[in-house]
Amino acid sequence: MDLLATIVVDGLIYAGWLFIVSLGLTLVFGVLNILNIAHGSLYAIGAYASASLVGAYFAVGGDAFPYGSYAALILAAVLVAVVLGPLLERGLLRYFYGRDEVLNVLVTYAVFLILEDVMKLIWGVNPYFVYEPYTLLGDVEIGPLFYVGYDFAVIAAAIVVGLAVWLTLNRTQIGKVVLAVIHDAEMSQTMGVNVQRIYLGAFTAGAFLAALGGALTAPMISVTPGLGANVIIVAFAVVIIGGLGSVPGAAIGALMVGISRAASVHLLPEAELFIVYFVMAIVLMFRPEGLFAKTKARKI
Amino acid sequence: MRYILFLYAAIAFVVLAAGSIILPDWAMFLFAMALAKGLVCLGIVAMMRGGVVSFGQGLYYCIGAYTATLAANLWGVSDIFALTLFSSVVCLIVGMIFGPMLATYRGIFFAMLTLALSMVLYGTLSKMSVIGGSDGLNIGSPTFLGWAPEGRDLQTALYIYVVAIVVITGTLMRIYFDSEQGLITLATRDNELRVEYLGASVRKVMAYNYTFAAVLGGLGGTIAVVALGHVDPEFAFWTTSGEFVFVAILAGYMSVPAVFVAAIILEVVRSFSNLYFPNTWQLSLGIFLLIVIVTLPNGLGSLLSRRKGGKT
Numbered sequence: 001m002d003l004l005a006t007i008v009v010d011g012l013i014y015a016g017w018l019f020i021v022s023l024g025l026t027l028v029f030g031v032l033n034i035l036n037i038a039h040g041s042l043y044a045i046g047a048y049a050s051a052s053l054v055g056a057y058f059a060v061g062g063d064a065f066p067y068g069s070y071a072a073l074i075l076a077a078v079l080v081a082v083v084l085g086p087l088l089e090r091g092l093l094r095y096f097y098g099r100d101e102v103l104n105v106l107v108t109y110a111v112f113l114i115l116e117d118v119m120k121l122i123w124g125v126n127p128y129f130v131y132e133p134y135t136l137l138g139d140v141e142i143g144p145l146f147y148v149g150y151d152f153a154v155i156a157a158a159i160v161v162g163l164a165v166w167l168t169l170n171r172t173q174i175g176k177v178v179l180a181v182i183h184d185a186e187m188s189q190t191m192g193v194n195v196q197r198i199y200l201g202a203f204t205a206g207a208f209l210a211a212l213g214g215a216l217t218a219p220m221i222s223v224t225p226g227l228g229a230n231v232i233i234v235a236f237a238v239v240i241i242g243g244l245g246s247v248p249g250a251a252i253g254a255l256m257v258g259i260s261r262a263a264s265v266h267l268l269p270e271a272e273l274f275i276v277y278f279v280m281a282i283v284l285m286f287r288p289e290g291l292f293a294k295t296k297a298r299k300i
Numbered sequence: 301m302r303y304i305l306f307l308y309a310a311i312a313f314v315v316l317a318a319g320s321i322i323l324p325d326w327a328m329f330l331f332a333m334a335l336a337k338g339l340v341c342l343g344i345v346a347m348m349r350g351g352v353v354s355f356g357q358g359l360y361y362c363i364g365a366y367t368a369t370l371a372a373n374l375w376g377v378s379d380i381f382a383l384t385l386f387s388s389v390v391c392l393i394v395g396m397i398f399g400p401m402l403a404t405y406r407g408i409f410f411a412m413l414t415l416a417l418s419m420v421l422y423g424t425l426s427k428m429s430v431i432g433g434s435d436g437l438n439i440g441s442p443t444f445l446g447w448a449p450e451g452r453d454l455q456t457a458l459y460i461y462v463v464a465i466v467v468i469t470g471t472l473m474r475i476y477f478d479s480e481q482g483l484i485t486l487a488t489r490d491n492e493l494r495v496e497y498l499g500a501s502v503r504k505v506m507a508y509n510y511t512f513a514a515v516l517g518g519l520g521g522t523i524a525v526v527a528l529g530h531v532d533p534e535f536a537f538w539t540t541s542g543e544f545v546f547v548a549i550l551a552g553y554m555s556v557p558a559v560f561v562a563a564i565i566l567e568v569v570r571s572f573s574n575l576y577f578p579n580t581w582q583l584s585l586g587i588f589l590l591i592v593i594v595t596l597p598n599g600l601g602s603l604l605s606r607r608k609g610g611k612t
Contacts, residue, residue, distance in 0.1 A: 035408055095594075101407055102353045106549050107593055109542055113586030120579060233419065233538055240412045274423025277416035284413055288405060 006145060007262045013151045015258025016158035017217045021231060022238040022250040023165055024209025030182050030245030031202035034093060035101070037108040039210045040232025041115035042084060046214025047223045048119060050076035051128035054218075058132060069133045073215045080211035085204030093203065094196070112228070120225055127222040134219035154216050158254075161209065166247050178202060182245065237280040243290030252291060256283075302475070309471040312557070316463040320456045328455050330567050332462045332527050337361075337544065338563030339466065340520035342473055343513030344548040345559050349477065350502075350509055351489035355411040356418030357544045360391045360517025362536035363421070365525035367391075367518070369439045370431065380442040380461060380526060387522045388515050395514025403506035406492075418536045425533035436532025439525055462523050469516065470556045476512070477556070481505055489553075550592050552599015562600055 025039045053076040054069045062068055088111060096104050137149030169175040180188045181198045189195045213231075221227075238257050242249025257276050264275040271278070283291065320328060340361050347354055367387035371377045377386070398417065405413055426434040441454055449457050476482050484500045492502050525531045534540060543566070551562035566585075573584035596602065 092590075099597075102411065102545075103549070103593065103597070105355075105408075105411070106545065106589065109546070110586040110589040110593070113582040113589070117580045117583035117586075229539060233415070236412060237416070240409070244408070270427045271423070273426055274420040277419045277423070281413060281416045281420070284405070284409060284416075285401075288409060 002144060003266060005143060007259065007266055009142065009145070009147060010265070011255070011259030011262035012155050013147075013258070014261055015254040016151075016155040017213050017220075018234065018238060018258060019158045019251055019254035020161050020209055020216065021213035022235045022242075022254055023162065023247065024206035024213070025232075025235050026239045026242070026245055026247065026250045027165070027209070028203055028206035029239065031178060032089075032093065032097070032199055033101070034096070034104045034108065035236075035244075036206070037105060037232055038088065038111040038115060039108075039206070039235065040228035040230075041112050041119070042080065042207050042210035042228075043214040043231050043235075044119060044223075044228035045084065045115065046077050046080050046211025047218040047221075047227060048123045048128065048214075049080050049211070050215035050218045051130045051223050052076075052123070053079075054130045054133060055128075066132060066136055069130075069136070073133060073218070074212070077208055077211035077215040080214075081204050081208035085207035086200060088207070089200050089203040094199065097199075112232070116225070116228065119228075123223075125225050127224045128218075129222055130219045132219070150219060154220075157212075157216060161212070162247070162251055165209075169247065234276055237276045240290055241280050241283045243287075243293030246290070246292035249290060249292035305471060305474060309467050312470075313463060313467040316467070317460050319463075320459050323459075325452065325455055328459045329527065330571060331564060332455075332459050333524060334564040334567035335462045335466045335560055336520045336523035336527065337547065337567070338520070338560040339469060339523070340517045341544050341547040341551065341563055342469065342556065342559045343516035343520075344544055345551060345553050345556075346473065346477075346485075346509045346513050346516070347506075348548055348553045349482070349489060350485040350506055351492075352406055352410045352506065353545055353548070354414040354510075354513065354541070355538065355545060356414030356416070356536075356541050357513065357517050358536045358538070358541035359414070359418035359421055360395070360514045361521040361524070361540065361544070362418070362425070362531075362533070363387070363394060364391055364518030364521025365531040365535050366425070366431070366437075366521075368522040368525055369437045369531050372439045373437065378440060378443045378448075379446075380444055380458075383442065383526065384465070384519060384522050387518045391514045391518025391521075392511065395511035399507040399510040399514070400503070402510055403503045415538055415541065418541055419538060422533050422536040422538075425536065432532070434533055436530055436534075438530050441529075442526050458523075458527060462527075465519060465523065466560060469519065470560070473512070473516075474556050481508060485509060546589055550589075550596075550599060552596070552601035554599070555601030558599060558601035558603075565600075 021039070021043055025036060028034060028036050028039065050073045053072045057069050057072040092111065093107070096107050134148060134150045137153055140147045140149050140152055169179060177188070177193055178198055180191070181193060181195055185195050234257065238253035239250055240253075241256055242251070242253030256279055260275050260279050261272065264271045287293070319331065323331065340357050343360070344354055344357050364387040367390045368383040371383055371386050377383060402410060402413060425431070431437060441448070441450070442458070444457055444461070484495060484505050487495045488502050488505060495502055521535065547559065547562045547566050550566065551558040569588055570581060570585065573581040577584055
């Protein structure tokens with residue numbers, strides 16, 4: 001029983017931040033039809049930026065009000081999104097709309113390579129630690145198990161972010177416009193929608209979610225080079241499992257990946273590194289386009 | 301027309317083999333590695349002709365390399381012909397298992413499934429301490445039908461061996477590309493449904509392409525591990541596969557020689573940026589890739605090939 005509880009809680013914690021990152025990925029794919037490998041770099045940059053910003057916060061006397069470091073985390077994600085989102089979308093990706101899907105993956109792969117080195121140039125190769133925000137919220141006791149409160153804050157953040165995105169898409173005017181663009185960009189344009197602006201907004205929002213995922217995980221891990229390469233591939237698995245472009249799909253995918261990974265860590269540690277891909281392969285065998293994908297008519 | 305192809309192949313062999321006389325050791329090693337990787341990329345190109353791209357060709361690169369290494373370490377096989385044959389057969393079998401399964405997937409789903417398979421192998425190998433875990437394994441110098449060269453002789457022999465394999469497989473793949481099956485592949489790229497309506501089995505073609513690509517990947521992996529003397533699970537990591545796709549895109553799907561030219565260009569760019577910008581070689585590589593995509597969307601092959609490149 002304890003083991004089951006441990007697996008579920010560990011899985012939820014992992015699923016929490018992973019959901020935030022995957023949501024950004026699936027949003028960008030849904031709107032721009034680009035599977036963004038550089039999403040992993042944005043995640044890593046978010047983690048680095050928050051590490052620097054939180055460090056700076058405590059260096060200028062943040063000890064008096066340590067909770068302010070949470071604001072620093074979120075501010076870091078906002079900064080990354082506001083700077084890099086428009087830069088990548090306006091400066092590069094917009095020239096590739098409507099091109100071959102796989103070619104676009106290659107374009108973002110190039111961006112990923114570039115950003116990997118840019119990160120090393122800015123932050124060096126030594127690991128960064130930001131433990132302060134992690135310890136602030138104390139411990140939570142579940143039965144005989146102790147968890148760090150921050151982990152649950154991340155789960156809560158994931159739920160809030162997920163609901164916010166879902167509500168924005170389905171209950172606001174701007175959300176309806178985005179859905180219209182997803183459905184048919186050309187038709188939306190003829191109806192007077194500024195599609196370019198929707199693209200820019202969606203990409204920046206996606207970048208924010210990636211950076212937010214990075215910023216929220218930074219206190220839980222050591223921030224090192226190569227972080228992005230691992231995260232992006234797991235996030236890919238999540239969105240592929242859930243169906244590309246689907247918000248509930250990203251949630252279910254993140255849960256499946258999180259729980260199966262936690263189960264493997266506790267029951268079969270040898271499988272930890274590949275259980276994610278194993279689950280993805282199984283799902284794709286039975287649902288070739290993911291769990292929540294919309295069926296498309298084949299063009300003759 | 302076929303004798304012209306054989307003539308080209310013979311010329312290519314002579315020109316490339318002549319390199320063994322003039323090239324310095326480091327360049328010969330670089331070319332051998334580039335050609336080995338080119339073989340893997342040729343496999344990706346074979347699939348690309350049908351409109352699908354594998355992001356997990358590192359799977360076969362890695363299987364080939366590990367099979368050769370294990371055969372050398374466990375059974376003491378050092379003959380390069382035996383090693384090559386053995387790992388290609390293993391890759392052929394694995395390819396024949398996964399090929400038909402993957403043949404119905406397209407686009408991003410095909411890419412992700414192949415990627416998943418290679419990452420499963422990566423994860424498994426990293427955790428298997430019996431065969432070196434994430435440190436990998438070493439393999440000794442190869443012998444050539446009983447001849448055990450050393451130093452420059454070994455380099456030269458290996459180089460010529462790679463060139464021979466490249467020329468032979470390149471020629472075979474060209475013949476395959478121009479065969480009925482190969483042309484159906486090209487038609488599939490344009491419109492799959494029409495090909496089905498015309499009575500050809502797209503699934504069969506895709507499975508064949510995948511299986512050939514698997515063997516090519518195994519060949520490349522075997523040669524790479526023999527040249528390097530070391531294999532580790534990174535061979536199956538997705539960034540390795542990403543580089544293969546990079547070369548395939550750089551080459552385009554129209555020309556076979558373009559694949560090897562592209563592979564050599566990538567190795568040269570990588571070595572030089574490693575040398576001159578040691579901390580930013582990924583950055584240089586990324587910029588180079590962007591330039592290629594912008595300036596040559598159909599790949600180098602569109603320059604070499606006389607056939608007009610249609611729209612992608």
